[in-house]
Amino acid sequence: MAELLGPTLAQPGALGTNLGEIHREATTCRRCNLYKHATQLVFGEGPTSAKVVFVGEQPGDKEDLAGQPFVGPAGKLLDRCLEEAGIERDACYVTNAVKHFKFEPRGKRRIHAKPTRGEVQICAWWLAAELRLIRPKLVVALGATAVYSLLGPQAKVTRDRGSVLRSPAGLYVFVTIHPSALLRMLDQPAGRQSRARFVDDLKAVATLLEHA
Secondary structure: OEEOOOOOOOOOOOOOOOHHHHHHHHOOOOOOHHHHOOOOOOOOEOOOOOOEEEEEOOOOHHHHHHOOOOOOHHHHHHHHHHHHHOOOHHHOEEEEOOOOOOEEEEOOEEEEOOOOHHHHHHHHHHHHHHHHHHOOOEEEEEOHHHHHHHHOOOOOHHHHOOOEEEOOOOOEEEEEOOHHHHHHHOOOOOHHHHHHHHHHHHHHHHHHHHOO
C-alpha cells in the first residue's frame, strides 16, 4: 500500500459526535458558493457502522432534487454492479466529495460541471467528519474528484485503479472509476468489457472486506 500525502482530508473536519448532528449543521453550509444554485445539500446515506464507504464526486440532477446520493442513472448502475459483486448496497455508506450540485444551465436542462479543487478542499470539512465518525475498514474512491479529495494530487485513477492506498488520515482507499464514467462507456465497442472490469473492481473490494 502506497503512502500518499494530500491537502484535503488530513484534518478531522466538522466537529460533532454523530452523523445526524453533522448533517444538520451541513444543511446550512455557506463555506463556498455552490449552495446558492443547488436545490439542497445532499449528505451521505447508509449505516453508521458500515465497513465500507463509497465516495463519489458530487450529487447530480436527480440527487439534487431527491436530496439523496446515488439515486440517478449512475447510482442505479452502481447498485446493479454491487449486486453482481456480492456487496449489499444497504450495508454501504455512500456519499460525495462535494455535497451540492454544481451545474451549467442549458435551456431547461442542468448540465454537470466539475467542482474546482478549491471547492473540493472546502467540502472536505464534511467528508472528513463522516469518515471520522464511521471509521470504515475501507473507502472506495469513485473517480478523480474523490481520489483527489481522499488522497491528494499525487494519486491518479488511470495509474492507481485497483490499488489500495493509504490516505493522510490513515484510511485505506481503493481506487476505481465513477459509475457515471462507466455509463458513457457502455455504448462504445468495449462497453461490455468496461462494465466487467468495474464489477471486477467491486469484487476485489468485497474480498478486501471479507478479510478486514
